[in-house]
Amino acid sequence: MRVGVLLLPTDPWAETVKLAQRLEQLGYAHLWTYDHLSWRRYRDRAWHAAIPWLTGLAAKTSTIRLGTMVAAPTFRHPVTLAKEAMTLDHVSGGRLTLGLGAGRAGFDSDVFGGPAPTRSELAARFAEFVEAIDRLLREPITSHHGAHYTINDARMLPGCVQEPRLPLAVAAAGPRTLATAARYADAWITYGDATHHDITPAGTERIVRAQTEHLTEHCAAAGRDPTTIDRIYLVGNTAEKPLASVAAFTDFVGRYAALGFTDIVFHHPRPGDPIWTEDPGIVEAIATDVLSQLR
Template identity: 65%
Template sequence: MRIGVLVLPTDPFPAAVAQVRRLEGLGYHSLWTYDHLSWRRYRDRPWFAAVPWLTGMAGATSAIRLGTMVASPNFRHPVTFAKEAMTLDHISAGRLTLGIGAGGIGFDATVFGDGPLTPGRRVDRLAEFVEVLDVLLRQPETSHRGRHYAVDGAMMLPGCVQRPRLPLAVAAGGRRTLGLVARFADAWITDGSEAGERAVREQADILAAHCDAIGRDPAGIDRIILIGNTTERPLASLDAFADFVGRYAALGFTEVVFHHPRPDDPVWTDDPAIVDAIAETYLEPRSPIQPNMRL
C-alpha cells in the first residue's frame, strides 16, 4: 500500500517547501493538494493555485509523486489544462498524476457569475472533459467539437514524459462517474462518504461491472482512498491507521492519502506526530534529498 499526504496550498511558500521536503525525506510516496480557487472554510484565507504550487514543489523535490486532488471543469478548459499538465510532467521528470472530478457547487462553480450546474449536467461535462484530456495528452494535435468544448488544432508538443500519457485519476462515487473510471482512468479516487467501507464496496462492484462490460481488468486500475473528510479517524493512533489500511487493502486499494494535520483547522486536529509515526512504521526514509533545482 502506497501512502500519500494531502497538503493544503495555503501556507507561506517557504514553509510549505520545508514541510514537503520533510515528507519526501520521511519516505512518503505521494504529495497531493486541492485544486480550487478558494475552498470551504478557507474562503477568507490565503490560497494558492494548485498547478504553480505543485510546480514549485516539483523543483524542490526529486522523488515524491505529485497530484491534484482533484481538478474540475468548474474553472478549467481541457486545452489549457492539458498544456499545463504536460509542462508540469516535464518539470517533475514524470512524477505527475492528474486527479480529476466533476466539481462541486461551491465558490469555484459560481466565480464566473454563472449558477452551479445540476449533478447530472456536471457529470455530462466531466465525461467530455476527461475524454478530451485523454486525447490531448496522447497525441501531438487534437481537434474536437462537442456539447461543452470545441478544440481546433490544439498542439501538445513535445508530449508527456510518461507514456502514452501521464496518469489520470478520476474521483468517482456514482454509477456514471465510475463508468468514466473504467473507460479512461489509470486510477480511481474515492473518499467513501459517511457510509464508509460499505459504500466503497458498492462502488467497487459497480466499477467491476463497468470494466467487465468493456473487457477491462479492474485490477489494472489503481485505487486511491482519501481519508479525513468523514467522521472516521484513522490518524487517531497507529492502531487505528493499521486497521484502516488493512481493511482497504483487502478491498484492493493501492494507495491511502491523508490530510496533513493542522493545528489551525477545526477538522484535521490529530496530533501531527502521527505523520512521523506512520513513516517510521511503514516507510523507508530518503536521504539525502536532491531537489530538481535550487529555489
C-alpha cells in the first residue's frame, strides 16, 4: 500500500514548496492537486493552475510522484493537455501520473457558457477524451476525428520519459466511466458515492466494493487483467475520518487494502477548512508510525 497527499493549489508558493519537500522527506509516495479554474468553497480565494504548480514542485523535489486529481474536458483539450503532461514528465524526470476525470456541470464549465452537459454527455465526451490522450501520449503523430474532438497530425515529440507513456489514473464511479477506466487506465481513482447520497463508512465500503466488481467485469469485456490496474482511494469526501488518529488510519488502510486498493490519498489538513479539520501533526505521525510498516 502506498500513501499520498493532496494539496490544494491555493497557498503562497514558499509555503507550498516547504510542505511538498517535507512530505517527500517523510516518505509519502505521491503528491496530488486539484485541476480546476476555481473550486467550491475556495472560489473567491487564490487558486493556481495545476500544471504550472506541479511543474514548479517537480523542480523543487526529486523522488515523490506528482499528479492531477483530476484533469477534465470541462476546460481541457486533449492535445494541449497531452503536450503539457509530456513536458512535465520530462521536467519531473518521469514522476508524473496524469489523473483524468469526466468533470461535471458548474464551476469550470460555467466559465465558457452554453448549456450544461448531461451525465450521459459527460461520460461520452470523457471516453473520447481519454482515448485521444492515450494515443497522443503513445504516438509521435496523431490524428483523430470523433464526435467531440478533431485532431490533425498533432506532433508529440520527443514523447514521454515513461514508457510506453506516462501513467493515466482514471476517476470513475458509474458504468460508462468504469468502462473507460478498464480500457485505458493504469490506475483507477474513486472516493465512493459520486452522488454523495450515502457517505457513511459502511455505505461507502459497499459502494466501493460494487464499483470494484463492475471494474472487473468491464476488464473482462475488454480482455484485460484487472490486476494490472492500480486502485487509488481518495479520502475526504465521506463521513469517515481516518486522520482522526494513527489507529483510525491504520484500521482504514487495512480495510481498503482488503478491498484490493494499492494506494490511499488523503487531503492535507487545513486550518480554517470546515471539512479537513484534523491536526496537521497527524501527517507526521502517520509517516513515523505507519508508512514504514506499509513498505
